[in-house]
Amino acid sequence: MDPSLISLPPLKNLTTENITHNVHLINTHNNPEPRLSYILERLVTHLHDFARETRLSTAEWMAGIEFLTKTGQTCTDVRQEFILLSDILGLSLLVDSMDHPKPVERGATEGTVLGPFHTDEALAMESGAAISHDEGGEPLLVVCSVRDMDGNPIAGIKVDIWETDSTGHYDVQRPEVNGGQPDNRAIMTSDKDGRFHFKAIVPVSYPIPHDGPVGQLLLRLKRHPWRPAHMHFMFSGEGWDPLVTALYVRGDPYEMTDAVFGVKDGLIVDIGEVTDENMAREYGVSVGHKLLVYKFVLVSEEESRSLREQRAREALEKLGRRVKIVDGLPVPDVD
Amino acid sequence: MDPSLISLPPLKNLTTENITHNVHLINTHNNPEPRLSYILERLVTHLHDFARETRLSTAEWMAGIEFLTKTGQTCTDVRQEFILLSDILGLSLLVDSMDHPKPVERGATEGTVLGPFHTDEALAMESGAAISHDEGGEPLLVVCSVRDMDGNPIAGIKVDIWETDSTGHYDVQRPEVNGGQPDNRAIMTSDKDGRFHFKAIVPVSYPIPHDGPVGQLLLRLKRHPWRPAHMHFMFSGEGWDPLVTALYVRGDPYEMTDAVFGVKDGLIVDIGEVTDENMAREYGVSVGHKLLVYKFVLVSEEESRSLREQRAREALEKLGRRVKIVDGLPVPDVD
Incomplete structure (x- = not known):
């Protein structure tokens, strides 16, 4: 066995309660990229909380797997179904707002x-x-x-x-x-x-385009496209x-x-x-x-960067995390 | 314009702060399925919180879009890359634990x-x-x-x-x-x-199988497959x-x-x-x-259902939601 793994916490007997923490441990243990570690930590936390709070059933989980598979397979050189999905869930607008903050009060x-x-x-x-x-x-x-x-x-x-x-x-x-x-x-x-x-x-x-999985989701939600x-x-x-x-x-x-x-x-x-x-x-x-x-x-790039970083610091402090900015993006500052 | 839409709240001027609430409004307004409404509400909440807490950049968002697209396109009749992804993020184990709770202390x-x-x-x-x-x-x-x-x-x-x-x-x-x-x-x-x-x-x-997107993710996290x-x-x-x-x-x-x-x-x-x-x-x-x-x-099916529903009630009460069970699955009980 690779001796570097010996120091890992034992990843067994995982339950509804302890699995999230243990996935964090293995994702961060050898990972050399602090920003990637942080993104995975938040991703896994929210993915697991989503499942715990909805009590996602195996049948619903499989429906989700099939929906994501179809979404990927609907993509072509000239059609990006995952961007459409991001758009209709409001994620695209949210990401743009954070990455390119505008001082609208000053006319931007x-x-x-x-x-x-x-x-x-x-x-x-x-x-x-x-x-x-x-x-x-x-x-x-x-x-x-x-x-x-x-x-x-x-x-x-x-x-x-x-x-x-x-x-x-x-x-x-x-x-x-x-x-x-x-x-x-x-x-x-x-x-x-x-x-x-x-x-x-x-x-x-x-x-x-609503002839694919995203269109089917809109239809089921009775939203127009x-x-x-x-x-x-x-x-x-x-x-x-x-x-x-x-x-x-x-x-x-x-x-x-x-x-x-x-x-x-x-x-x-x-x-x-x-x-x-x-x-x-x-x-x-x-x-x-x-x-x-x-x-x-x-x-200006400079003004935008400053506003983006300021809002990033505020968001991470709200989460109760000390923050440092690495390559313009926030990561928790671990001593 | 479809007159049934007139009663919708105006969905414009959406910002980092108000977009989540507004996506909930449009997803639930005409949606006849309470369980689907609840799943979408939790999904959008966690998706947006993930983006807000990481300050996800446009470049990272695009990397995510490309990763999901490749994952879908790696799936074939005999390979399910999204299940692999769910497995290595601990989601599969979590869903099984909730859907099929076992009274282990009684020997199950x-x-x-x-x-x-x-x-x-x-x-x-x-x-x-x-x-x-x-x-x-x-x-x-x-x-x-x-x-x-x-x-x-x-x-x-x-x-x-x-x-x-x-x-x-x-x-x-x-x-x-x-x-x-x-x-x-x-x-x-x-x-x-x-x-x-x-x-x-x-x-x-x-x-x-680690010759696809999931394998690349494991490699980048320095996790073995x-x-x-x-x-x-x-x-x-x-x-x-x-x-x-x-x-x-x-x-x-x-x-x-x-x-x-x-x-x-x-x-x-x-x-x-x-x-x-x-x-x-x-x-x-x-x-x-x-x-x-x-x-x-x-x-027994009956014992499992009873345990599953009991834990679902506890989880939703922890979230501060009154709950009812519809077709064996929890939805918030809205008066």
């Missing part, structure tokens, strides 16, 4: 769920480009700026934009439509005044905390019941019209063209 | 983990049969009885038996060895005196609580560090030898043949 744009349909396939386009080939969609001019919390424009920010077509499907869901090429998505860069603009289509509400109309944006640039967000069209029937909990007041926008002749000429559209205008406000 | 045989290698393919065999075709294994005579807690024999109990071959593999892992036919497993029935016996091989220790030598038994019969258990060979190098936490003192057995000429003749073996003798003690 709020983040929201990434969703499973971001891809790395979008083409880089010049400001002003048309990102949609969908002739069924209602044309929309989108005029945006990127600033810091003091109102200074930020140049050179990479902006990833994606939305569905007018039938409520992302390009990866209908590869036949645009010959397998990316559509209704693009990557742009903010100019020296922090600005970028593009031609897209008015977003529509759509159901998340709809998301209100929105357009996704993701911002990144040296020295700035990444912003994953979306803009929601005001008045959507699902504004209050988004299946993935993404809507925030500050991200709800009015779709207006271009009323000014000069503006119409400047952007190459007609008067009366649908218009969306938005000012995004980014938070 | 303890249960232990089912593991992922039980199949429905085993052939029914008469008592006395040889269940192994493995000529590399050390022959073992197994002589058992099934009794109730008062010592009365129980006839007609279905006994499912399975073990690995002498290389530490179950038949489904090496279908080429016995022409795809079941091997080292059988189904027997206890006779009028509650007895059954069979010829098998001395169990060997073996590693759980070994299980001590054991033979599985599953008992079922009208009026008796199913017993899923295993017998462990005393002195195995992994007796104290079973990767799936299954070992219990009462299930550790000595492998002896047939010393008596008459016994050797009776069972058709030679003196000196390896011998395993065990008396299994079952609990």
Whole structure:
């Protein structure tokens, strides 16, 4: 027998009461990564408490095993069913809120769920480009700026934009439509005044894919699978905390019941019209063209890190644990 | 918009603090199944608390999504990687302990983990049969009885038996060895005196399959994947609580560090030898043949249900919830 194991506590005669502690012991005994130890300790504690508090039956446990198996097997290159599951359980929004805290009171744009349909396939386009080939969609001019919390424009920010077509499907869901090429998505860069603009289509509400295990769960909970109309944006640039967000069209029937909990007041926008002749000429559209205008406000990496760490310390102190930050993430500080 | 949704609380502006409550609201609002509502409430509470207490980062969340996806995609007809995951996190043992509580102080045989290698393919065999075709294994005579807690024999109990071959593999892992036919497993029935016996091989220790995501996790935690030598038994019969258990060979190098936490003192057995000429003749073996003798003690369905419900009530009361039992499982009793 490996002599290094001799010092382990005897792992036998485990019961409903003592198993959690013993799983912690074996998971931490030789584990060289304190952050991983901490994550496993919390995971096992909550997993076991969940089972103890529900008195999970063997049949229910097996139903859970089968549900997770089907969820994994529903995933493909272009479909991520576990992200959908995380989305409809509110976990995605929660993780984003913690990882990218926003001083909203100082004007920072709020983040929201990434969703499973971001891809790395979008083409880089010049400001002003048309990102949609969908002739069924209602044309929309989108005029945006990127600033810091003091109102200074930020140049050179990479902006990833994606939305569905007018039938409520992302390009990866209908590869036949645009010959397998990316559509209704693009990557742009903010100019020296922090600005970028593009031609897209008015977003529509759509159901998340609900022909898989997640859809079956929603059905059984009698929840609808709809998301209100929105357009996704993701911002990144040296020295700035990444912003994953979306803009929601005001008045959507699902504004209050988004299946993935993404809507925030500050991200709800009015779709207006271009009323000014000069503006119409400047952007190459007609008067009366649908218009969306938005000012995004980014938070510096440093400020975001400081806020994230402060909240992490508060959360761990609330748990009664002394904390140290290792590589930006909290672990209990064991003497 | 579906008018039935109008009465929902507005699900927007969700934050680290209020999201859990709001996910509960939408999961329970229209859900007609109280047990499912309760399970989801506890699941979401623990999932969110896990994320809040670890301050789970987006990168870690994505690593988790990818781990679960790979785990699902490693599953096949003959491999259940999610059961392995449940086993190495101690969840399987915990669920079995709650669902099949044993009054051990009154002599009931303890249960232990089912593991992922039980199949429905085993052939029914008469008592006395040889269940192994493995000529590399050390022959073992197994002589058992099934009794109730008062010592009365129980006839007609279905006994499912399975073990690995002498290389530490179950038949489904090496279908080429016995022409795809079941091997080292059988189904027997206890006779009028509650007895059954069979010829098998001395169990060997073996590693759980560790070439998949679960094996990678064990490696990263610096845990070994070994299980001590054991033979599985599953008992079922009208009026008796199913017993899923295993017998462990005393002195195995992994007796104290079973990767799936299954070992219990009462299930550790000595492998002896047939010393008596008459016994050797009776069972058709030679003196000196390896011998395993065990008396299994079952609990009635009624007694098991009563103990399970009593412990469920205690657990829910500890949580501060009034409880009712619906179809044998606890749900909070809401007025």
